[in-house]
Amino acid sequence: MPLARNAVYRVGRCYMSSWQATAPVLDAAGELLQAWCVTADQHGVDMSIFSAASEWVDRLAVIALEMTCRNARELRPATHEQAIALLDAVVRRLAERGIKTQRRKLHVPLPRADTVPEQGTSRPVPLAITIELEHGWMLVTDEPAAYPLVEIVGRCDEAGIDTLLDLTHLIDEGAYGDAFHR
Structure with a gap:
């Protein structure tokens, strides 16, 4: 294995x-x-x-x-209401990890780590988690346009939140370089 x-x-x-x-x-x-x-x-x-x-x-x-x-x-919310409820669950799970944030419409901003690379922009910006109904979890830059996007493939339900947060933490810390580099 x-x-x-x-x-x-x-x-x-x-x-x-x-x-x-x-x-x-x-x-x-x-x-x-x-x-x-x-x-x-x-x-x-x-x-x-x-x-x-x-x-x-x-x-x-x-x-x-x-x-x-x-x-x-295949595991993702079917409605905007379900997506909002799931993002609220992300905020609660982050709070359990000692990270304070709040949902802003359809995304949850993450505090910017000191080690995060520029992430697809000309300046370092924080990342945010969002949900697209067609794809599931997405990671975006926390800017007004909320682009570019990186899809996070995993269970897009409450059972998948911890692994989502584990991966976004690694990305935010710069473990994979610029996640938005194409």
Whole structure:
């Protein structure tokens, strides 16, 4: 499992230009890739000749990631009222983590970390979490236009809030550089 999970994490970070996946989505893709590798081994494919960075492992990792992302995207609010209620739940969960903020219409601003890169703008700005009914979680710059957007792929319901906040914290701290760089 660690080999498959590492391959999914690696290709995920390389191929995700306009979206980021939460840890449970990446883990599910790793499990799927591992199952495919086990099946290949059972069908006589000598798995020892392939490394975690081989081209076919990368291709399968991308496919596994796309499949698990599609499943995760199905969990999202159906109405603006549900989206607002979910954003209010994000504010409450942030408060439990010691972060004070409030919902502004359809987005929740995050306090700006000192380490955050410029994030797609000419000056450092705070990030904000929002929800699009067609896609689910989105991360935006906290500016009047609230663009550019980065989709956060993960459960877009109360059960997915903690993994959303874990990922947005990493992005806000600059762990992935400029999340809005295309």
